[in-house]
Structure formats: C-alpha cells, structure tokens
Amino acid sequence: xxxxxxxxxxxxxxxxxxxxxxxxxxxxxxxxxxxxxxxxxxxxxxxxxxxxxxxxxxxxxxxxxxxxxxxxxxxxxxxxxxxxxxxxxxxxxxxxxxxxxxxxxxxxxxxxxxxxxxxxxxxxxxxxxxxxxxxxxxxxxxxxxxxxxxxxxxxxxxxxxxxxxxxxxxxxxxxxxxxxxxxxxxxxxxxxxxxxxxxxxxxxxxxxxxxxxxxxxxxxxxxxxxxxxxxxxxx
Numbered sequence: 001x002x003x004x005x006x007x008x009x010x011x012x013x014x015x016x017x018x019x020x021x022x023x024x025x026x027x028x029x030x031x032x033x034x035x036x037x038x039x040x041x042x043x044x045x046x047x048x049x050x051x052x053x054x055x056x057x058x059x060x061x062x063x064x065x066x067x068x069x070x071x072x073x074x075x076x077x078x079x080x081x082x083x084x085x086x087x088x089x090x091x092x093x094x095x096x097x098x099x100x101x102x103x104x105x106x107x108x109x110x111x112x113x114x115x116x117x118x119x120x121x122x123x124x125x126x127x128x129x130x131x132x133x134x135x136x137x138x139x140x141x142x143x144x145x146x147x148x149x150x151x152x153x154x155x156x157x158x159x160x161x162x163x164x165x166x167x168x169x170x171x172x173x174x175x176x177x178x179x180x181x182x183x184x185x186x187x188x189x190x191x192x193x194x195x196x197x198x199x200x201x202x203x204x205x206x207x208x209x210x211x212x213x214x215x216x217x218x219x220x221x222x223x224x225x226x227x228x229x230x231x232x233x234x235x
Contacts, residue, residue, distance in 0.1 A: 110143035124177035124210035163194035
C-alpha cells in the first residue's frame with residue numbers, strides 16, 4: 001500500500017500506534033483508543049512541519065487501526081482529516097468468539113501471542129493467499145495491549161455514537177470471508193448507515209479475502225481501488 005500510494009502521488013506514512021514500537025509498555029490508560037486518538041491527532045497537527053503533506057490528510061486503518069481511525073475522525077474538531085478508509089471493523093461478534101475470556105484482567109498488560117493456526121479467523125480459504133504469510137504474520141506480530149483489546153470488545157456498542165460524529169467522507173470495506181467478527185452485507189449496511197453526518201460514505205465487500213485483506217493475492221487490486229476513491233474525494 002505504501003508503494004502504491006506513493007506511485008500515484010500521495011505522501012504515505014505509517015506509524016506505530018501508542019503501545020507499539022518505541023512506546024511499548026506505556027501505562028494502560030495511555031493505550032486506550034481514546035488516548036491513542038488524542039495522541040495521533042497531535043501527530044497530524046505536527047506533520048506539516050516535518051513532511052510535505054499537501055492540503056489534505058487521509059487516514060487509513062485496518063482492524064484495531066480502523067477503530068482508531070473512526071475515533072480520530074469523530075474527535076477531529078480541528079478538521080485536519082479529509083477522509084478515512086477503514087476495514088476489518090468489529091461491529092458484531094459471533095457467540096463462539098472468545099471475547100468474554102478473562103483476557104481483560106488488570107493483572108496482565110498484553111494478550112498472549114496469536115497461535116500460528118489463525119487461518120480460520122484471519123484468512124480466507126486456501127488458494128487466496130500465499131501460505132508463507134502465516135509465518136510472516138507470526139514472526140512480525142507484537143504483543144497487543146489489553147487496554148486497546150478492551151476497546152475492540154466494546155466497539156460494537158460504541159460504534160453508532162462514534163460514527164454519528166464523523167463529518168468527513170468514509171470508505172468501509174468488509175472481507176468476503178471475514179471471521180474475526182461477523183461480516184456480510186447486513187454488517188456493511190449497518191456501518192454505512194451509521195455515518196449519518198458523513199457527506200459521502202462508500203462500502204463494499206472485498207471478494208476473495210479474509211480479515212487480513214492486505215495479505216491476500218487480491219491486495220494488489222484492493223489498495224489501488226481505495227487510493228482512487230480517496231483521490232476523487234480530495235478533488
């Protein structure tokens with residue numbers, strides 16, 4: 001995505017959200033999505049002094065990053081964000097999902113590592129992705145702060161209120177084989193319908209992909225499609 005975005009004229013930057021990278025181990029209260037949003041919005045305010053960001057800033061987020069992007073757009077009272085594109089939002093959990101496990105205990109700061117056998121939850125059927133990505137995803141994963149996981153668990157309840165505060169164009173994508181939460185047309189419709197103050201909200205089901213869309217063969221077509229929509233919004 002970084003290369004594709006740069007190739008069509010965008011200055012693309014990726015960041016470690018608070019609690020990852022250099023900020024690993026920060027206090028739990030600084031790792032909530034609300035706290036992340038405040039810090040990331042401060043970062044956006046400082047970007048023009050460091051990079052040529054042009055006149056518009058778009059925020060793209062996936063899964064937890066998508067939750068953060070929605071919160072940022074809702075909190076952005078200064079109008080720095082021009083539009084957001086999100087995927088993998090957990091708007092409903094199936095009854096079998098382990099979201100009620102004692103993972104939110106204050107006795108631990110991070111969730112245990114994701115097991116190597118994550119195909120059912122994060123990937124579509126065989127043939128839609130290179131098996132090597134399982135090793136890649138396992139080797140590059142970093143501990144997930146319990147504070148933000150708690151926000152993911154409550155996001156289906158919090159979403160409508162946050163979405164109603166978003167005043168910029170929005171793009172929502174749900175994978176055809178989404179399994180980390182409940183996907184499908186009804187979930188997509190709920191997501192787009194909730195953006196009542198957005199001047200433009202587009203949504204679609206990304207075929208031939210599971211939750212981690214960017215790690216599927218279709219990613220090469222998926223990301224340029226998002227880039228084209230965002231560039232039209234800027235125009």
